[in-house]
Amino acid sequence: MPRIAFLGPPGTFTEQATRALTADFDAELVPSDTVPLALEAVRSEDVLAAGVPMENSVEGAVSATLDGLVAGEPLTAVAETVLPIRFHVLVRPGTSSEQVGSVISHPHALAQVRSWLGRYLPRAEVLTASSTAAAASAVQAGNADAAVAAPVAVDHYPDLEALATDIADVGDAQTRFLLVRRPGVLPQPTGADRTSIAVVAHDEVGALAEVLSELSLRGINLSRIESRPTKDRLGEYRFFFDFDGHVADARIGDALTGLRRRCGEVRFLGSYPKSDRSPPSVRPMASEQAFQMSTEWLAEVRAGRLA
Amino acid sequence: MPRIAFLGPPGTFTEQATRALTADFDAELVPSDTVPLALEAVRSEDVLAAGVPMENSVEGAVSATLDGLVAGEPLTAVAETVLPIRFHVLVRPGTSSEQVGSVISHPHALAQVRSWLGRYLPRAEVLTASSTAAAASAVQAGNADAAVAAPVAVDHYPDLEALATDIADVGDAQTRFLLVRRPGVLPQPTGADRTSIAVVAHDEVGALAEVLSELSLRGINLSRIESRPTKDRLGEYRFFFDFDGHVADARIGDALTGLRRRCGEVRFLGSYPKSDRSPPSVRPMASEQAFQMSTEWLAEVRAGRLA
Incomplete structure (x- = not known):
């Protein structure tokens, strides 16, 4: 296994x-x-x-x-x-809201349920744990009365029960x-895939704009960009891109070769089905057919049979 | 022949x-x-x-x-x-400057020697002909005294002689x-070639900028751009581009396939040796080696052997 x-x-x-x-x-x-x-x-x-x-x-x-x-x-x-991201509030069996004197969780989780706690457990002391799972463990051990935890924590702490379920200040x-x-071997293209890459652009004027143009010119829909310092040199950044399409798609492959020529480093971080299964909107000029047509046209031009 | x-x-x-x-x-x-x-x-x-x-x-x-x-x-x-473009002034044998009462040529040629005429033949009447060769013919027939003509005209009008040679207001x-x-079959690449194309860009915001980016992203040096109305629709233009490189070059071929996908019409107008034989300055990312390397890299990534 x-x-x-x-x-x-x-x-x-x-x-x-x-x-x-x-x-x-x-x-x-x-x-x-x-x-x-x-x-x-x-x-x-x-x-x-x-x-x-x-x-x-x-x-x-x-x-x-x-x-x-x-x-x-x-x-x-x-x-x-x-x-x-919705949380359960886990307590030892039989514990009522009025009996909760302390509530514990990871700080990020506590931050996301602050309003709920203020409304439903206003008098509870707030304690922090290294993870939401550790918080559940603390409640089981009797070191706190209620844990803000992931729903899956219920499976691991069967002695606890939910005082409240699916709570979150921000609903979505x-x-x-x-x-x-x-x-x-890569996952097969499904028609609704995402590709992730990381690139280090040369430190030149306009370098990032050119990197983005390599994608936009191929009609590639960039869904996410993050920058992180490379840690090698102050002012040098690595850019993480997520975009619609699979590396097996002609437009994605063409863009990646352009980035590979241009950038000091290109990491392919995978092509995989998008969780929402939404197919991308591909402009006609970026379709597989357009790439095949243009490649065949170029071969004819180079052979002197077309102009 | x-x-x-x-x-x-x-x-x-x-x-x-x-x-x-x-x-x-x-x-x-x-x-x-x-x-x-x-x-x-x-x-x-x-x-x-x-x-x-x-x-x-x-x-x-x-x-x-x-x-x-x-x-x-x-x-x-x-x-x-x-x-x-330098001109000869042709006259019937024995004609001196003082004897030139009229000078004839194509209007474009006359425009390019206006200062010379004002200085050396200030009293001559200026007549126009349909070409510089027709002007020489008129002098030979006795209908004018001097013709501003191409140097090659001497070969066709051996009865005429040069009163002045290599004149032009603008020296170069x-x-x-x-x-x-x-x-x-196309001319072989020489390493110092020019390619000419004509494209009709879709009438969309940014279309011409995207066309130019297809060239610049491949490190292609655009030496000339002209626009002409397509005559099909007011406001629609055909763009004529000259740039360094041969369609057999990887960067040129790659750019042309991009234009072919993007543009309503792409005409290949030829790849031919530049008359000045000056080799282009090709950025490393646009070299043949870079294209070959990036293509091989993509094949490895797609096969799951590299990332």
Whole structure:
């Protein structure tokens, strides 16, 4: 049974996401303490793949994942999933709202349920834990009365029960997770795929604009751009791009060759089905047919048969 | 012996240029009254090729040539030559400056020697002819005293002699001429080639900027751009581009496929050695090696062997 690492401990959102990402096959899920450790477990072949958080609609990019993906041997994403970030409030059985004197969770989770706590547990002391799962553990051990935890935590702390479910101050908060592994045969194109890359542009005037033009000229819909310092040189940045399409698509491949010629470094971070399965809107000039037609036309021109 | 049309009558600059363009092989030069007729003679296979003026450093583009190249079946240029435009003043033998009561030429030629005439033939009446060769003919017939003509006219009017040679108000005026023929095997790349194309961009915001980006992103040095109305629709233009490189070059081919996908019409007007033999400055990212490297890299990425 393949071993799959996830950002632990058991009972986190990442475990929930990794279970969704590996739903198609039997897998043994192995918790890692940090994202870099989860990725290192993949690189060292200790595990087949790892489930890691990529971005949160409230908090933004997960820097540890971006940095970890480019910090060592290549890794590529083969699947993504998006989880709504909603929390359960777990208590020891029989505990009522009035009996909750303290509430515990990871600071990020507490930040996302601040209003709810103010309204429903206004008198509870707020304590922090290293993860939402650790918070549940603290409640089970009797060190706090209520934990703000991921819904999946219920499976790991069966002695606890939910005082409230699906709470969140921002109703539609979501986190996107990737399943990453060592390079290998790519997922088949589905017609609704996403490609992720990281590039280091030469430090020249207009370099980033030219990088973006390489994508836009091929009619590629850029859905996300993040910049991170390369750590090599102050003022030098690595750009992370997500865009619609699969590297097997002509327009994506053509753009990547352009970036490869232009940029000091191009990392392919994977082509994988989009979780929402929404097909991209492809301009006629960027279609597979257009690329095939233009390639055939050029061959005829070069042979002197067309002009 | 192949027949080559030129913009006549005999004794014009275009004849001189066409002789230079056909210096490598035996050819019978056939005068045409207009550029469109010269091009039509090529299309109808009455002649193998035609010598036509493309642009003048003083007067600008030769519209009749631009329009004629795209007005019918495809034609492609296979050679260019650049002539310095300097004039001879031809008279009947024994005529002195003081005896010149009238001077005749094509209006364009007269415009380019106006200062010289004012200084050396200030009292002569100025007459116009349909070409510089026709002016020489008029002098030979006794209808004028002096003709401002192309140096080559001397060969056709041996009864005349030069009163002055190599005159011009602007010392470095030049005209560029092309030898065009029906599509066929292209001239071999020489490392110092020029490519000419004509494109009709879709009438959208930013369309021309995107067309130019297709060239600049491939590190292509655009040496000339002209726009001409398409005559189909008011406000729709056809753009004529000249740039360094041969269609056999990877960067040129790649750019042309991009334009072919993007533009309503792309005409390949030829790849041919530059008359000045100056090699282009090619950025590393646009080199043949860069294209080959990026193509091989993409194949490895698509196969899952690289990331």
